[in-house]
Structure formats: structure tokens, C-alpha cells
Amino acid sequence: MQEVFFYVFAALTLGFGFLVVANPFSRDPVTRAMCLVLTILSLAGLFVLLEAYFLAAVQVLVSAGAVMVLFLFVIMLLDVGAEQRRRAGRAMTVMAVASVLALGGVFARALAGTRLPAVSAGGAGMAGDVEAMGEMLLTRYLVPLEATGLVLLVAMVGVVLLGRKDLK
Amino acid sequence: MTAGLEHYLGVSALLFGLGLVGVLLRGNLILMYLSLELMLNAASLALVAFDRFNGTRNGQILVFFIITVAAAEVAVGLALLVALYRKRQTAQVEDLTGMKL
Missing domain, CATH: 1.20.120.1200 (NADH-ubiquinone/plastoquinone oxidoreductase chain 6, subunit NuoJ)
Incomplete structure (x- = not known):
């Protein structure tokens, strides 16, 4: 299933x-x-x-x-x-596909050369998931959590500033 | 046969590649931004998959922070786009050559 x-x-x-x-x-x-x-x-x-x-x-x-x-x-x-049909040049297309293929090669090599872990014991269920996440966020990851709040505040102020009409 | 870690990583890699193609081939800044979101979500999927198969929750916390910061990043990026559009009336990368030598 x-x-x-x-x-x-x-x-x-x-x-x-x-x-x-x-x-x-x-x-x-x-x-x-x-x-x-x-x-x-x-x-x-x-x-x-x-x-x-x-x-x-x-x-x-x-x-x-x-x-x-x-x-x-x-x-x-x-x-x-x-979207205006301004076609990407042939050289650009070839380079884009080549770079994606190169990246795919890196991924494939990394996957082939690694022994991946099999599935481990199941999680704590639906209620336990939120509980465990919340506990980790408020203990071990408290500083990053507060820093993220600061990031959101700075982003909000920045967006308000950028959205002004008389932007210098 | 149940879906293993390599299946999830394969989906993640394919999605990341799709996003990369979009960023490289689209000429419109908003469409490039949409493809960028695709790449970000592919990375989150890889993190959650690794996390599940290692039996920890640290990766999920990291993805939680990724989603939060991505929301802030999208807000700032779109505000920049709107400001740019007001000044230059364009969202095409070909028209933005102010820093070209």
C-alpha cells in the first residue's frame, strides 16, 4: 500500500x-x-x-x-x-542541459558510492510527532528559533521599506 | 518492495534538476523564481527522507527552518521584483544589463 x-x-x-x-x-x-x-x-x-x-x-x-x-x-x-517567446539560444540550451546532466552525474555517483541505511523503527505517531518537534524547538533549537523570528521581523521591515513609492 | 531511501533521493534529484533547467532557461524573473522554489522544495524532500531513514528528527527541524526562512526570502525577493518593475517596467533578464561591462 x-x-x-x-x-x-x-x-x-x-x-x-x-x-x-x-x-x-x-x-x-x-x-x-x-x-x-x-x-x-x-x-x-x-x-x-x-x-x-x-x-x-x-x-x-x-x-x-x-x-x-x-x-x-x-x-x-x-x-x-x-511569456514573450524570446527563445533561449541554442548554445544556452545546450549548456543548461549539460550542466543539469553533470549535476545528475554527481548525484548518481554519490548515491552509488554510499551505503544507505535501511528503514529504522517507526516514528512516534501523529500526536507524538508534533509534541517531539515542539519540545526540540523549545529546548535544543531555541536559539535558532529566536533567530528565525528576528529574520522574519527584519524581512518584514525590509519589505515595507522596499515597497515605498519614493524608493531612492 | 517498499520505497527505500534511494527512491526518495531519486525523486528529489529529478525535481532539483527540473528546477535548475527552469532557472537556466527561463528569461522571466518571476518564472525563474518559481523554479527556484522547486529546487528549494527538492532539497527539503531529501532532508526529510534522510531524517526518516536515520531515525532522528534533526532534519525535520532543519526543514522547518528552511520553510520559515524561504517565506521571508520570497517576501523580500518579490518586493525587490516589484521595486525593479516600477523603475524599469520589465521583468526580463535580458533587459537588465546595467552591470554589464
Whole structure:
């Protein structure tokens, strides 16, 4: 059962990811953004299979919800419209594919040369997951948590400053 | 046969490659940014998978921080894009040649 779900979610993730990068049906940026939402939702499904229930919920709420709303808002605000067909040059395409293949080679080599751990004992279940994450966040990872809060505050101030009309 | 760590890492690598192709081949800054998000999520998937198969939770904490910082980064990046669009009326990389020698 689990592996069926894995293959379903993996196929959905990769399929929608492909539609984000190269959509043969539509050139509308809004469609691409919606495909990215679906990719992120399928990834949340994979997170559930990996027993990361809390992260799956956060992924849906923050990445698929808040962040993508921001993306769609800016796309519509700027009125990007259908992407002008300024084709990437042949040399550029060849170099892009070559670099991706090189990166894939590095990944494949690293995977082939490593002994991967088999699956370990299961997690603590759905309720225990959130409990354990919260306890770790507020004890061992308290300083990073506070630092992240500071990062969010600085980002908010920066965005307000950048959004001013009379930006120097 | 159940899905092992290498399956998840394979999905993650493919997704990362897709995002990289998007960043390299798209000319529109917003579409490049969307592909960048794809790469970020691929990295998160690899981290969660490693975490699960090693039986710890440190990777999940790291992904939690990644998601938080990514949200801040998207807000700042999109604000920069809007400011740029106001000044130059364009979101195409080919038009942004101010730093070219």
C-alpha cells in the first residue's frame, strides 16, 4: 500500500514540477504558479509517507498557502501576461542541459558510492510527532528559533521599506 | 518492495534538476523564481527522507527552518521584483544589463 502511494505522489510531484518548468498547454504564469501549488501539495503527501506529519501540515499552510498567494498576487500585480517567446539560444540550451546532466552525474555517483541505511523503527505517531518537534524547538533549537523570528521581523521591515513609492 | 531511501533521493534529484533547467532557461524573473522554489522544495524532500531513514528528527527541524526562512526570502525577493518593475517596467533578464561591462 505504502509503495503505491509513494509512486502516485512521486509521479504527481514530478509531473506538476515539469508543468511548472515547461508547460506545453499554457504559457500563462498564473497556470505555472498553480502547478507549483500542486507540486508542493504532492510533496506534502510524500512528507506524510515519511511520517513527517507536522512538516506536511506546515508545507501546506506556509508554502502552498501563504507563499504562493504572495506569488500569485505579484504576478497579477505586475501583469506579467503570457511569456514573450524570446527563445533561449541554442548554445544556452545546450549548456543548461549539460550542466543539469553533470549535476545528475554527481548525484548518481554519490548515491552509488554510499551505503544507505535501511528503514529504522517507526516514528512516534501523529500526536507524538508534533509534541517531539515542539519540545526540540523549545529546548535544543531555541536559539535558532529566536533567530528565525528576528529574520522574519527584519524581512518584514525590509519589505515595507522596499515597497515605498519614493524608493531612492 | 517498499520505497527505500534511494527512491526518495531519486525523486528529489529529478525535481532539483527540473528546477535548475527552469532557472537556466527561463528569461522571466518571476518564472525563474518559481523554479527556484522547486529546487528549494527538492532539497527539503531529501532532508526529510534522510531524517526518516536515520531515525532522528534533526532534519525535520532543519526543514522547518528552511520553510520559515524561504517565506521571508520570497517576501523580500518579490518586493525587490516589484521595486525593479516600477523603475524599469520589465521583468526580463535580458533587459537588465546595467552591470554589464
